[in-house]
Amino acid sequence: MGKIGIVFSGGGIKGLAHAGVLKFLEEKAIYPDVISCCSTSSIVGGLYAIGKKPEEILEFFKSIYFFHWKHSAFNIVKGFFQLFNPYFR
Numbered sequence: 001m002g003k004i005g006i007v008f009s010g011g012g013i014k015g016l017a018h019a020g021v022l023k024f025l026e027e028k029a030i031y032p033d034v035i036s037c038c039s040t041s042s043i044v045g046g047l048y049a050i051g052k053k054p055e056e057i058l059e060f061f062k063s064i065y066f067f068h069w070k071h072s073a074f075n076i077v078k079g080f081f082q083l084f085n086p087y088f089r
Contacts, residue, residue: 005034008041015040016061023054 006025008018018041025032037045047057 003033004030005036006032008035008037008045009039010041011039013040015042015044016058018044019048019054019057019061022048022057026054 006021008015008021010017015037018037022044035045035049044057047060048054052060
């Protein structure tokens with residue numbers, strides 16, 4: 001039987017979605033032999049490659065404020081402008 005490879009692209013919050021993809025694949029008894037990733041997905045893929053379960057990966061990201069869903073790029077930009085608002089008047 002051939003090997004199964006999976007490619008995860010995308011970064012930031014999109015990269016976290018790949019932990020959900022891995023969870024779904026495990027529920028269907030599909031286990032990738034090779035994983036290729038970039039950006040945040042590489043953290044997900046690396047943790048999975050060393051034996052972490054998708055649930056553990058999600059808990060890891062939940063424990064880090066930077067990866068919290070409310071800490072998106074939009075909120076970072078919004079916070080930047082709120083911080084420096086007096087300089088833009």
